[in-house]
Amino acid sequence: MTLLLALIPILPLFGGLVNACFGSRLPRPLSALIACGAVLGSFLATLGCWPGAAGEGLKTTLFTWLQSGSFSAEVGLLFDPLAAIMALMVTGVASLIHLYAAGYMEDDSDQARFFALLNLFVFAMLTIVLADNLLLMFLGWEGVGFCSYGLIGFWYRKTENAVAGRKAFIVTRIGDLFFTVGLLWLFARFGTIGIEAINSRAAELDPTTLTLISLLLLGGACGKSAQLPLMSWLPDAMAGPTPVSALIHAATMVTAGVYLLCRMFPLVSLSPLAMGVIACVGVLTAFYAATCALAQREIKRVLAYSTMSQVGYMFLAVGLDSVSAAMFHLLTHAFFKALLFMGAGCLIQLAGHENDIFQMGGMRRRSQTVFWLFLAGLLCLAGAPLTGGFFSKDLILATAFAKGDPFHLGIYGLGVLTAGITSLYSFRLAYLLFAGDFRGEELPHELPKLMIWPLPLLALLGLSGGLLNLPHLFGGRSWLSGWLERENDLLQIPLQSEYLLLGVAAAVFLLGWLVAHFRYRRFAERETEVCKQFFLTGWQCDAFFDRLLIRPFRKLCYFCWQGGDLGLIDGLVEGFARACLQWGHAIRFLADGRISRYLQGFAWGLLLIVGWFLLQAVR
């Protein structure tokens, strides 16, 4: 069992290393096969470990990584219910994405590099998921950051891709800084970095420290999960290949923040203030991203903002003290968002590498299969009743409603509004894509079969994801909450209220659909209003950050360069050199290049020595 557990992260690592070292020399199909096989093997290993996850879970220490005084960091794996469900999701979805990528990257010359990075990405994510201490987790955390940098800027020959990769790297680094500080603080307090030890001793901390550490962890999570205010990298990260977008936005990177908060939940939940902040961040990001998604023209940016929005819901769930709701939404979202991204990839391919939805339309006629699959994903996203997304979102909103106090009611209101907007932009996307006639010019392209195969499976999972945690209302037994041993996450509200909330959710969904139906049924080029522009640019956030941070920073750097480096240091050095030079000029007459003169100098020196001895002798 231990070996099987160790295999989960090792297989992708191995696949990644093989591809990194020899990939370019292997035949292309073999390279792809190794990558897919590694992740698939990891998935099977996770399945094999599954029985051991119940209760306390599996634990194993592979080796001691760092040892310094009382500090020791082991490479240890922890396979408890939370990690198990997460690992299963990650490996499962990643397997499908790898399969899809094998089709998608068929013609790319850098296929080996791609698969190497992709496998390493999965490895890093699994390290986060399975780590039993915070330092190892941080290692995976950084690995994810690095791989995402490499993958987003995969086609680095185009400057904007490289810039997007850099932006993702730098912005997530800011979050990582918070995480690092929190990590060190925790170590300073507890003398250990083991997750379980910290969680079990969290109550020893005084409230202020606890709140601060929780907020630091939240900062780290925000960076990774693209939450307010560190969200600006995610829309730009669409520069990478579509499978990367699917991997980052559906299965792995963005959920790492949620996972971190769930992991450290025993600690975080002790601080009511931090919980409130988390809930606020979540709901505000959800609302912000939904509004932005309304105005986007690029299909993948719409999906990116929707991801941000849905991850916001997950944060909200954590902030509402409901880990199971967060994980529930995380899982369903992973399925349908992976489906949506991969479907988007298919659509882009079908439209002849056209990203702009204004240039698409009538895609239904190009491929019925893709239409139905993509529609399934959109329905899940919009929260159509009885789909997975409907149940998970509803659970979060109901939990907020169930708290009953004005603060949470306000959050509930904003959440419902966001749900409406979500429905609206989902159907906007659907109408723009599938209704009417094709508006672009490109000839249709062939779609590799490998790109279609994973989709039905994901559609099935997304549509039926609700079964994972089917509420009692529908005859379910809330399996996920039970698995995670979070029985108190179950709703404690009257039955009527529950029906009411379901009704509200369904109504909101319908309302969004109707508005979209009337607004976008026929395509009209009327998207240039100020408000739209504002949303299109993501509330001008980039400009805002540019003005707030980047420009002052540039100024500071410029000052350091001009004043500090050129003025002070170079001035000193050059001044010294200039002084030497002038001295040299002053005494250059001594060196007239003639040997006689130099020899005469020797003679004077000799005279000096002899004279000195003479003086000594006289004395």
Added chain:
Amino acid sequence: MIVPLEHVLILSTILFLLGLVCVLVRRNLIMILIGIEIMLNAVGLLLVGASAFWQQIDGQVMVIFLMAMTSAEVSISLAMVVYLNRRKGTVDVRAFDEMRG
């Protein structure tokens, strides 16, 4: 010892000074080298005299080393004289002032 050590010293000093004069006053590269040879010989005389005075053979050994060193020095410096003469067509030291500061 056939003469007082001081007399050897005086003779050697005179020779040394003559060599020094040659080095400092002459402007012909070859004459400067000759002056150096004279000075080296003066030192050799001093060493031999000291060797005789203390009846230690080391002084004479030093002279042998001195001679070896001198032959090395002379071969190099004369090769350089040839080289310099090839460049400027003269052996007057005043012509070689490219290293002027």
Added chain:
Amino acid sequence: MTEQLIMLGLILAKLGLIFIVILTLAAYLVLAERKILARMQLRYGPNRVGPFGMLQPLSDLIKLLTKEDFLPAAADKWLFLIAPGLSALTALLTFAVIPFGPPLEIFGRTLPLVVIDLNIGLLYFLGLSSLAVYGMALGGWASNSKYALLGSIRGLSQLISYELSMGLAVVPVVMMARSFSLTEIVMAQAEIPYALLNPPAFLIFLISIVAESKRIPFDMPEAENELVAGFHTEYSGMRFGLFFVGEYINLIILGSMLTVLFLGGWHGPWLPGVVWFSLKVLAVCFFFIWVRASLPRLRYDQLMHFGWKVLLPLALLNALVTGAILLWIGQ
């Protein structure tokens, strides 16, 4: 005091004897060379003055003495006058240390058949042979003629170069005899001459002395078909005669050195030591004449390359190997 006087008298007697013998020998060596060369070239050679031309050297002497002693206008007068004498003198002086026979028992005292038995006789020889360069060099330079100057420049570099290999070829001999004294070196060869014990050193020394004697095939300084007569182009009369005689004295000296160092000196069966010594020297001289008749002249660069790139490394290697072998035997 009488003892010292007798010693001094004996030395003077030996000196005088040698002086006469050597000069005569040199004079007749000229004749011998001419006759042998002529025979080898199917000519008669000098045969008019006296029986078989035996009085030819005498007539040459008279001719040279009566010729005009010509002094070029632009010559460096003093050096021009001194140089030939220097050449002959250094050659003659060398003979002072050469032992030409075993010590003689006469009037109850041991009389070494050598003018001065220096314990560093070998170094004395090397020193004088290195000084021998001056006569030629200064003579050529003082003539202020381009042929003479070229000849002496060539001669200078040739003699410096081959003196090195000569000195190094002598080193194994010193190592084997464990002495710088020529008498002791000859004594050490009572059993077997060093020419057989150490043939490489012998050959190197032989080649070097041919070069030192400025004779064919190494007669660069006076290559007559290039440089007229080389360094003594401008000389005439007795000064030329001095150069000429000096050269043949030098030949005898080098032959004697070869005999002393490698051919076992006076050692030999049946005959008296002095006779053996003379025979060996004459044999070497014959060899020199033979070489002159047989070999063509080398080119100047070939000469230098051979000296520096073949002979010198060989001599060094030989010294090294001999030393190693001696060390091995000694242990």
Added chain:
Amino acid sequence: MATWMFYILGAITVVATLLAITQRNPVHAVIYLVNSFFALALLFFLLGAPLVAAWEVIIYAGAIMVLFLFIIMMLEIAPGVEADRYGPNWLQWLPILLLAAALGICTLLLTGLDPVGSNGVPHWYASPRDFGYALFKEYALAIEVVSFQLLFAAVGAFYVGRPERKSKSPAGGDR
């Protein structure tokens, strides 16, 4: 007698050297210098160093000076090319005069303070055997160093004196 010889030879050395350094013609200077060295070699002999004396003749008079002569002849440095001025360039003569004065005072002081007579020290000379032992036993390392120095000097002289390559000429490329 040896004492008188010393002074006579010393005088010859000084005079010859003096003549050497004042000659305008380098060849004459070399001749005088050879004389000086020859006298010096005899001085060495008198001072109990026969081997050093021999080497003085072989190396200095026989090799180094010949080398000088060779170079002078090869470069054809005509007498009178050198326009030396022995004029009252006091800056040039000053250190020499001062040095001479200082050294003279030194010697006087030395002789006055601690006279070292010739009587107490018996005559002594170094036999080749002793010399060889000292040279190759005590100074073996120095011998190695010096031989390397000679090797480097040979290589260096060869390098400096190598013929200049013609390909550097702007018109070149005919080879």
